[in-house]
Every structure is written in structure tokens, then in C-alpha cells.
Amino acid sequence: VKEDGTIVEAPCDGLVTDEERAAIDRVLKYENLGRRYNPDKSDAVKNCFNEYVSQEDIKAYFEVWAQMFKKDPECYISALINNYYGYFYPSARDAWVYSTARSAEIMAKPDNLKYFDFHPVDSKVVRWCDHLINLYRVAVQRIPFISLTMSSATYVWIMIAVVVYLLRRHSWRGLAIWVPLLGVLAVCLIGPCNGSTYMRYLYPVIACMPFAIGATITRSDLLWS
Structure with a gap:
């Protein structure tokens, strides 16, 4: 294209x-x-x-x-990079695309209607919350540095940095905390979507990362040894 x-x-x-x-x-x-x-x-x-x-x-x-x-190895390598660069490079294309209207449009597709029938609750509270969330999404994408929290690459590189640190310290128990998150990344890398297109595949890593980092920091042998 x-x-x-x-x-x-x-x-x-x-x-x-x-x-x-x-x-x-x-x-x-x-x-x-x-x-x-x-x-x-x-x-x-x-x-x-x-x-x-x-x-x-x-x-x-x-x-x-x-x-x-x-x-034609160049064609293969190009396709590989195009499919995965979003997990390692904070692209300007990173964006939240699932507004309520967009979700309704996707759910209305015949292929999805065969298996799903999800609809938001029709109430003022839900509409206001949806409006506030969409404003938050748009605002975060436009604030320098904070917008990096909307990039898959940010979380991948944080995870790589922590894992390298733990390997250098030979902290195998600390590293065990990150093994499941590395597994999630591995599944993402064999999946069908670029990290800059669908950030949601990395959500388990994003949601668990604060707790994994907290568990890593609280290990006294890593801090003071």
C-alpha cells in the first residue's frame, strides 16, 4: 500500500x-x-x-x-520489520482508536455479529464517563513525554532494561517475576499485529509492570548488595 x-x-x-x-x-x-x-x-x-x-x-x-x-530476502526482512517495529520504536502512529462509536462500528460487522453482541449501557452516567475517557485519551497523546505511555515500545524497553539488570546481578528469583511478562511479549511478536497498531495485546505487561517493578525494587539484596 x-x-x-x-x-x-x-x-x-x-x-x-x-x-x-x-x-x-x-x-x-x-x-x-x-x-x-x-x-x-x-x-x-x-x-x-x-x-x-x-x-x-x-x-x-x-x-x-x-x-x-x-x-528475495530483502522482501522478507522488510515485512518482518514492518510487522514488529512498533514494539521497539515509539511511533507517532501510536493511538487509541477504540472510541465507543468506533467499537459499535466494528461490532456491527457481520463477521463479529456471528459471535458477539456487546452494547454499552444507555445512561447519562455511562455517556459522561465515555466522554471524559475520550478527552483523556486525546490529551495524553498530545502531551510531550507523557505521550510515551501510549507507546508499546516504552514498556518493552523498560522490561528489557530491568531484565538485563537482573541478569547482570544474577538475581534468578527476581528474574522469575518477569518471565510471564516476557512470555506475553513473545506471543505478541508471533501475533498478527504491529505494536503501533494494537497496543491492547501488550495490556497484561502494562498492567502488571508497576507491581513487577515494585517487587524487584523491594528485594533488599538488589538494592544494597
């Missing part, structure tokens, strides 16, 4: 042979694959995964995956 919104086919399309195209199609549906690709969110691609695909087809797909990497 170009900056002007123009959608183009995948840049590697000309490198794909008929046999490779067929192997990809049996797993991910090759038609319009380039148009469905979005480096920030791979839902449109993964949603076309053939759940009835055979193990032989999966094996053939990964063989093609490896062959294509050899043909």
Missing part, C-alpha cells in the same frame, strides 16, 4: 512460479494476496487460511516459503 493509498500487487509476485503459486494457494488463497497484505495487521491474510489443508500441503507451503526467502 503506497502513501497515497494506492494498492499494488506484492513486489515478489513476478518471482513466483506456477508450482509455487499453486502451493501457496492451497494454504492461503493466492488470489489478491498482495492486495490483502497489510504490514501492520495480517488478519486479511491469515483469515484466508484453509483450515482443511493437508499436512503435505503445509509442508509444500513452507518449502516454497524457504525458496522465496532465498530469491
Whole structure:
């Protein structure tokens, strides 16, 4: 997708042979694959995964995956960085996008209506609280430095710094506190969305971090040894 919104086919399309195209199609549906690709969110691609695909087809797909990497490694590396940079770089694109109106719009989609039916309570108190929360979200995004609290990268780098410190101090008990949070980050990194697109996947880390830092600080052997 170009900056002007123009959608183009995948840049590697000309490198794909008929046999490779067929192997990809049996797993991910090759038609319009380039148009469905979005480096920030791979839902449109993964949603076309053939759940009835055979193990032989999966094996053939990964063989093609490896062959294509050899043909154009730059394309692979670029896609990898585009999918994950938001977890390590505080992008200006970081934003809260889920207002009540936006949530209602998303919930009204046919695919979501099959499984969910959520509606906010219709009352003055709820509407006022929603209005105040939206004002808070907009304000925080525009205050220098404080706006970094709206970035996934801020929490990831804090966690990395603490973990490196604990490793240098050989504090294995202190490090154990952070293992579950590292696990959450690992799941995020194999997930379909960039950290600058959907911060919510990192919420467990964000919510637990003050307590994890507090537990780390209160260990006297780390402070005074």
C-alpha cells in the first residue's frame, strides 16, 4: 500500500512460479494476496487460511516459503520489520482508536455479529464517563513525554532494561517475576499485529509492570548488595 493509498500487487509476485503459486494457494488463497497484505495487521491474510489443508500441503507451503526467502530476502526482512517495529520504536502512529462509536462500528460487522453482541449501557452516567475517557485519551497523546505511555515500545524497553539488570546481578528469583511478562511479549511478536497498531495485546505487561517493578525494587539484596 503506497502513501497515497494506492494498492499494488506484492513486489515478489513476478518471482513466483506456477508450482509455487499453486502451493501457496492451497494454504492461503493466492488470489489478491498482495492486495490483502497489510504490514501492520495480517488478519486479511491469515483469515484466508484453509483450515482443511493437508499436512503435505503445509509442508509444500513452507518449502516454497524457504525458496522465496532465498530469491528475495530483502522482501522478507522488510515485512518482518514492518510487522514488529512498533514494539521497539515509539511511533507517532501510536493511538487509541477504540472510541465507543468506533467499537459499535466494528461490532456491527457481520463477521463479529456471528459471535458477539456487546452494547454499552444507555445512561447519562455511562455517556459522561465515555466522554471524559475520550478527552483523556486525546490529551495524553498530545502531551510531550507523557505521550510515551501510549507507546508499546516504552514498556518493552523498560522490561528489557530491568531484565538485563537482573541478569547482570544474577538475581534468578527476581528474574522469575518477569518471565510471564516476557512470555506475553513473545506471543505478541508471533501475533498478527504491529505494536503501533494494537497496543491492547501488550495490556497484561502494562498492567502488571508497576507491581513487577515494585517487587524487584523491594528485594533488599538488589538494592544494597
